[in-house]
Amino acid sequence: MIARRAAHAEESAEVEVLFANVKKMKAVTKKIEASMARLDQSGRTVQEAIGPVYGNTQRLQTQNANIDRIQEAIDKLREPLDMRDREERILRSRPDRVGLQEYISSIDRTSQALRNLRSSNMRSNQQAILELSGLLQIGTENLEGVFRDMLREDSQPIEPLKQITTGKDYPRISSSKSGQLRTINQHIANYASQATRQGELPPSAKVYAHERGQYIMLSxxxxxxxxxxxxxxxxxxxxxxxxxxxIGSYAQGLQGMYTAEYDNICHIFSRDEWGTVLQATCQTSLTAFSSTLRDLDAHVRENMLTDCYLSYEIIEVVSGMSHQLESKTGELKHALSEAMRPVRETAKSSLSFLLNDTRTKIQQMQALPLMTAYLPPLSSIMRSLGDGGWSAPSATSSSTSIPTVKSFDVGADGLQLFTHYAADTLDTLLAALEARARSLLRGRSLQGVFLANNVCVAERMIRNSELDHLLSAAQPKLDAWRKKATQSYIDAWKEPSTHLLDVQFTAKAPRPPSTGAAVDSGAILKALNSKDKDGIKEKFRNFNASFDDLVAKHKAYKMEAEVRRALGRDVQNFIEPLYNRFWERYHEVDKGKGKYVKYDRQQMASALAGLGDVLGARGIGGKGVEEVVGMVEGPGESEQEGKARRRSEQAEVDKVLRRKSDGLVR
Structure with a gap:
């Protein structure tokens, strides 16, 4: 019990201590609350007192920052004005006085200052912008003058014939000077990009095109x-x-100078300017070149018959030059094509002109061998006309003609087209010769000889010229004309052949074999009455007279050797079978006396074989197309001598053609 009371007493004491501490805490809390209230009141009082001072401080800081910026702006406004005076002294001087590098540096500083002023967009800067722009223009113009003077130092006209004959390179601007020109051009172009319209050449490019263009034209x-x-x-x-x-040297010089100029341009101007600067630089000389081609074209049109080959040469030369420049520069192809257009149209019309002249004057056989020297341009011309287009009426005015489907056949074989044209020319020539023979020579036989002579001479001339391997396509036409000439000549031999025809009455007696078995002439004649025998005698007599007359004429004709042999064979193949048959049946009519039967089989074969004997002929040699067209020149003779000889031969042939005497040329 006593222990329990002691424990309770101890716990009571502790509770009293706790209550005492709580009271003390409450008292401290009240004191703290009172202190916080006083502190809060003091803070409000301090804030009310310090707030205006802090606001004033912020405003002062902002005002100070604005003042600093205004001062900076004023300094910037003053800086261009200060530098303008400094740069003006440099830019108004000549670059050679202050030094090119210093002058360019001054332009750079002025340009930068001008950009800064424009970016500020302040109205107060407008006057300074105008002044700096004017100053920059003066500096750029002075640079243009330096650019021009440097170009003129290397732009003295040259004589390209020296480079053409010696094969030396055309003069180019040195690399050191090209570097200076490139730097000057860049600074001029920078200013020009702000002042020039789109598509317009910068001032330095205009200067270059003028100075170098004059240099090329004068050279x-x-x-x-x-x-x-x-x-x-x-x-x-x-x-x-x-x-x-x-024109060949002219084109060669033009190509060489343009190529050299393109190299210069590539070292001075930017890549996107190369083409336009080259076009502008070459414009003056291209105009002069076009004028020269027009003058040559007028000359060709006035002398088409003799000088159309010049137009072919011009096309070949200029086309080759255009291709070379196109591959090197990528430019000028269209300009050169336009310059060549009149010559090309004249060359097109020349093909039909030559055909028409061949048809009317029989003078253009010489065109074919000459044309082989111009096959590349002729192939191009003929492809544009299309196969046979040279014969169309529009070929004489191709500039206004409507293109045909054939004219778009760019894959056509130009060489084959030329062979077709050559074949048409031969056909036209022989047709014209035949027409002249019909008007001047009497008798189809003589006309046939004349035509056969011309076919023979034409074929020989082809074989002995550059046309030999080109004119296989013309052979069928030559063969057709040869056949026509043979038929005309053989017509005269139909008269004696009519006397070798007889009438057989198979109802009266068995028909004797005509071939393959012996014929009994005596038996056949025995079956005839006296009137029929007299008819047989008359046939032999008429045949002999007609045959002898034709043999004499044949030997008197002036034939080419090949023609004489060929016509002799044709006559033999025509007459001999008929005569042999008639002779076998009726040779006993004069019992071997030779009164009516002048030739036996061997004699007839010999007489017919003699028709092809060149040595036995009394003629002086064939007059054929050589004399008519005047193509072949004598060995070693000059051009004037050849012309005189051909005129003499032409006069002789005209006499021969007009000579009519029983259908013979003697």
Missing amino acids: LQNLATASKSTARKVDASAIYRQGSNG
């Missing part, structure tokens, strides 16, 4: 003059000789 001036002067010949009737005109 080529003598070649242009030579091209026009060499077109005129001493003998106006002389045929144009390949390479005798100066």
Whole structure:
């Protein structure tokens, strides 16, 4: 019990202590609350007192920052004005006085200042912008002058004939000077990009095109003059000789100078400017070149018969030059094509012109061998006309003609088209010769000889010329004309053949075999009455007279050796079978006395074989197409001598054609 009371007493004491501590805590809490209230009141009082001071401080800081920025802006406004005075002294001086590099650096600084002013977009800067722009324009113009002077140092006209004959390179601007020109051009272009319209050349490009364009034109001036002067010949009737005109040298010089100029341009201008600058630089010389081609074209049109070959040469030369420049520069193809257009149209019309002249004057057989020297341009022309287009009426005015489907056949074989044209020319020539023979020569036999001579000579000329491997297509037409000539000649031999025909009455007696078995002439004659025998005698007599007359005429004709042999064989093949049959049946009519039967089989064979004997002929040699067309020149003779000889031969042939005496040419 006592222990329990002691424990309760101890616990009571502890509770009293706790209550005492709680009271103390409450008292401390009240004191803290009172202190917090006083502190809060003091904070509000401090805030109310310090707030205006802090706001004023922030405003002052903002004002100070604005003042600093305004000061900076004022400094920037003053800076262009300050640098303008400094740069103006440099830019208004000549670049050679202050040094090119310093002058360019001043332009760079001025350009940068101008960009800064424009980006500020402040109205107060407008006057400064105008002043700096004017100053920059002055500096750019002075740079243009330096650019021009540097170009002129290397733009003295040259004589391209020296490069053409020696094979040396055409002069180019040195690499060191090209570097300076490139730097100047870049600075001029930077200013020009702000001042020029889109598509317009920068000032430096205009300067370059003018200075170098004049240099090229003046350098080529003598070649242009030579091209026009060499077109005129001493003998106006002389045929144009390949390479005798100066257009080849002119084109070669043009190509060389353009190629060199393109290299210069590539070292000075930017890649996107190369083409336009080259076109502008070459424009003046291209205009002069076009004028020269027009003059040559007028000359060709006035002398189409003799100088149409010059137009073919021009097309070949200019096309080759255009292709080379296109592969090198990628430019000028269209301009050169336009310059060549009149010549090309004239060349097209020349094909039909030559055919028409062949038809009317029989003078153009010479065209074919000459044309083989111009196969590339002729192939191009003929492809544009289409197969047979040279015979169409529109071929003479192809500039206004409507294109045909054939004219778009770019895959056509130009060589084959030329063979077709050559075959048409031969056909036209022989047709014209036949027409002239019909009007001037009496008798189909003589006309046939004349035509056969011309076919033979034409074929021989083909075999002995560049046409030999080209004109296989013409052989069928030649064969057709040869056959026609043979038929005309054989017509005369139909008269003696009519005397070798007889009438057989098979109802009276068995018909004797005509071939393959012996014929009893005596038995056949014995079966005839005296009137029929007299008829047989008359047939032999008439045949002999007609045959002897034709043999004499045959030997008197002036035939080519090949023609004489061929016609002799044709006559033999025609007459001999008929005569042999008639002789076998009736040769006993004069019992071997030869009064009526003048030729036996062997004698007839010998007489007919003699028709092809060239040595036995009394003629002096065939007069054929050589004399008519005047194609072949004598060995070692000059052009004038050849022309005189051909005129003499033409006069002789005209006499031969007009000579009519029983259908014989003696």
